[in-house]
Amino acid sequence: MSRQIPWHYVLRNLWVRRVTSVLTAGGMALVVFTFATVLMMSEGIRSTLVATGSPDNVVLLRQGANAEISSGIERRQADILGALPGIALDARGQALLSKEVVVLNSLAKRASRQPANVTMRGLGPQGMQLRAHVALVEGRMFRPGTPEVVVGRAVAQGFAGAQLGQWLRFGGREWQVVGVFDAGRTAHDSEIWGDHELMMQSFRRNAWSTVLLRLADPATGLPTLQAALAADPRLQVQAKREDQFYAEQSEALAQFVRVLGTALAIVFSIGAVVGAMITMFAAVAQRTREIGTLRALGFRRGRVLGAFLAESLMLSLAGGLAGLASASLMQSVNISTTNFQTFAELAFQFRLTPAIAAQALVFALVMGLVGGVLPAWRAARLNIAQSLRAGS
Structure with missing residues (x-):
């Protein structure tokens, strides 16, 4: 039966490379911050307009x-x-x-x-x-x-x-x-x-x-x-509930903000994923003999792969939490934009919801997974004998 690599081993490796770890997590935090604020902006616009209407009222407009x-x-x-x-x-x-x-x-x-x-x-x-x-x-x-x-x-x-x-x-x-x-x-x-x-x-x-x-x-x-x-x-008149009318008013603007912002966040995430991949490949190169020792002690390839993936996911989770914490501060900021339906100024505030927080953290973990899977696979496939001779 193969043994599980201890979690403190994973955490120690992150601490040993703390400068690189902080820089990598910081890059992911910036991407998560962008992603979360875009969703918060979209939700702020939507909630501002939807809250305007009452379900007891009806708006009558020309057909x-x-x-x-x-x-x-x-x-x-x-x-x-x-x-x-x-x-x-x-x-x-x-x-x-x-x-x-x-x-x-x-x-x-x-x-x-x-x-x-x-x-x-x-x-x-x-x-x-x-x-x-x-x-x-x-x-x-x-x-x-x-x-x-x-x-x-x-x-x-x-x-x-x-x-x-x-x-x-x-x-x-x-x-x-x-x-x-x-x-x-x-x-x-x-x-x-x-x-x-x-x-x-x-x-x-x-x-x-x-x-x-x-x-x-x-x-x-x-x-x-x-x-x-x-x-x-x-x-020649149509009748709509007031809350439904304002909900429809929010759709075009909120969807535009969400699509544009998400596209930007995805572009930025490519840089964060590459950064995480470089960091993890460097970690594999620096710890070749250490990986060989782990394999010689009986830790199977799957355990080694899991340990390196865990490091990458921890980096991304730390970056995600930092980016989300920074984004939450935006809720106190008053901002305005042009409503596409009326072409008038619309004041609103960023709004953070549990759903947005969950989406942002999942986005961060996906970046960590994508950035860490190839380096982790390389670490797990290293030859034991060659790894032990590395650097000697």
């Missing part, structure tokens, strides 16, 4: 439109929509519904002074009530019919002239910032809200972009509403 800025609902259509069955009522018995206009406007960023698109949303009187996750943290709500706006926290932090008490110019008017709201790190944090009628006039729009409403029965109300829309030829 064929896949974004609010490309949608249009005429006033007469919006009036009909307000009378459809299945809509929840507020305390005054009115339909819980908000007719909204959504446009883009270019503002200068505070740090770089470079222009970027910001989403301007004209809210109806019940628009705030339909978004329970949004709360004013500074100032007050805008007054209907006045050139006043409230801005999301990300807009207040990132754009010039968007702080409380300042003035913004768009739509041919001067608008005063009278409040700052916190939308719980959702897409609304990157928006500016004002009165829907005044924004429609200012931007010369003759149709609403969307209609947002609350269902009286969230479980069964959507099919009833969709049937009513299909039965009325005057309404």
Whole structure:
């Protein structure tokens, strides 16, 4: 029966070559860091947009439109929509519904002074009530019919002239910032809200972009509403749950980031694998007599191969843990990008999940396995007699 090579032997060899081991693990850590941050960015974008919507709300858009800025609902259509069955009522018995206009406007960023698109949303009187996750943290709500706006926290932090008490110019008017709201790190944090009628006039729009409403029965109300829309030829409108709508908004951008970043990580991983392979081949060359001694003592080839693979996997695991720890620090970083669906600025944060951590560590171990298998195979195939004579 062959004996198992002790684990302390594997660890001792890594310690003896600690400088080389640290450099090899560091290269793998950089690759894992890149791989993990790409997945965290994709997840951050997805979670930011998905969290924006409520399953109790329904977004109504023009048939064929896949974004609010490309949608249009005429006033007469919006009036009909307000009378459809299945809509929840507020305390005054009115339909819980908000007719909204959504446009883009270019503002200068505070740090770089470079222009970027910001989403301007004209809210109806019940628009705030339909978004329970949004709360004013500074100032007050805008007054209907006045050139006043409230801005999301990300807009207040990132754009010039968007702080409380300042003035913004768009739509041919001067608008005063009278409040700052916190939308719980959702897409609304990157928006500016004002009165829907005044924004429609200012931007010369003759149709609403969307209609947002609350269902009286969230479980069964959507099919009833969709049937009513299909039965009325005057309404060329589609209905989607708000959470589903924002989930679809996230797909294109998150998938692009994930594919591009993963491709870069794979390219970088080739260098890390080559580095690990060189390190392990050097270890085999330096320990030829030692390997021959192990074989002469009765350790079979499979045990020697396993010991060298274990060294490579330990290096990759150490690099993976270091890269993952570094990537986890990115969760405190605020970042923004352009939403491909709306072409507006979207603020989000990196998000590390257990699934991403597991994928990153598996990726590191695969690099270690690929980089260590050939050197380990060479070590296991060394001739005992020739190995013992090596260096003599």
